[in-house]
Structures are given as C-alpha cells and as structure tokens.
Amino acid sequence: MIFSFSRLNLYRQCPYRFYNKYVLGKEEPVTKPLALGKAVHQAIDDIINGSSHEEAVLNGYASAGFHEDLVQQEISDLVERAPVYWKMGRTEVYFKLPPSNSHNAPEIQGYIDLLSPDGAITDWKTNRSIYGV
Incomplete structure (x- = not known):
C-alpha cells in the first residue's frame, strides 16, 4: 500500500x-482552498520555468478549472509574495520510498514543490491555518 x-x-x-x-x-x-493551492502552485512552477507573472497567474487559474470561488487577484497576490525566480530549481519532483528495507514495507509517496540545486526542499503552503507535520 x-x-x-x-x-x-x-x-x-x-x-x-x-x-x-x-x-x-x-x-x-x-473546494476553494484546494483550487487556490493548485492555482498558486502552477503559477509558481510557471514563473520558475520562465513565464511572466501575468501568464503564470492565468495558467494557474486555468489549471484550477477556473473555479467559481477563485479570484485572479488573490492568486496574483499570493504568487507575488512567493520568493521565486527563474531557474531556481526543479518543481513538482515526485518521490516514492519505503520507510524500511523490509520486503513488505509500505511506501511513502509525495511531491517536493521545489528542489533547489543545493538540495534544499521547499513545500509551498497557501492554506490559512497552521498545522504541524
């Protein structure tokens, strides 16, 4: 599993x-939070890969299916506050790892939002509530 x-x-x-x-x-x-997170993640990814801010925001909005509760300005504001720049690293890096060497070990999977060339990992959050991992 x-x-x-x-x-x-x-x-x-x-x-x-x-x-x-x-x-x-x-x-x-x-939900709106899910759509907003998807839109902002996509826009950040686009900026890191060379898109203009305006193009990235529009692509983010489109990737969230033009969700009825989203406002492009909110996406734009969140993206503007993100400390991102062109070619700062690889985005949406998928991983799947077993937590042990046991033959029957389950696997843990996820996506790293940003993997910098120096090995730093960033997990972008657009939610409005703080939680611990």
Missing part, C-alpha cells in the same frame, strides 16, 4: 472520507 502525508492526514480527520476517496475511488468536490 502507498501512503502520503495527505492520505494519512485525511484518515486521521475522517476515516469515512478516506474510505470513499482511496478505497472506493469516489471524487471529492473541489
């Missing part, structure tokens, strides 16, 4: 939602 922080956190919050999403494969509605 594959685990991630998001999956484990959803199970902790609501085992029934976890069951519906990861066992039954039911889609959950896209």
Whole structure:
C-alpha cells in the first residue's frame, strides 16, 4: 500500500472520507482552498520555468478549472509574495520510498514543490491555518 502525508492526514480527520476517496475511488468536490493551492502552485512552477507573472497567474487559474470561488487577484497576490525566480530549481519532483528495507514495507509517496540545486526542499503552503507535520 502507498501512503502520503495527505492520505494519512485525511484518515486521521475522517476515516469515512478516506474510505470513499482511496478505497472506493469516489471524487471529492473541489473546494476553494484546494483550487487556490493548485492555482498558486502552477503559477509558481510557471514563473520558475520562465513565464511572466501575468501568464503564470492565468495558467494557474486555468489549471484550477477556473473555479467559481477563485479570484485572479488573490492568486496574483499570493504568487507575488512567493520568493521565486527563474531557474531556481526543479518543481513538482515526485518521490516514492519505503520507510524500511523490509520486503513488505509500505511506501511513502509525495511531491517536493521545489528542489533547489543545493538540495534544499521547499513545500509551498497557501492554506490559512497552521498545522504541524
């Protein structure tokens, strides 16, 4: 079985939602925070890969499906505050690792939002509540 922080956190919050999403494969509605995070992540990725701020914000808005509760200005403001610049590293780096060498060990998966050339890892957050890992 594959685990991630998001999956484990959803199970902790609501085992029934976890069951519906990861066992039954039911889609959950896209909330504003989810759409905003997707839009900002995409815009940051685009800027790091050479897009202009305006183009990146529009691409971010599009990647979030033009969610009805999103406002382009909010995406723009969050992206503007992010300390990003062209070619600062690789974005959306996927990983899947076993936590032990055991043959039956589960795997942990996720995405690193930004992997800098010096090996620093950044996890962008657009949520409005603080939580611990």
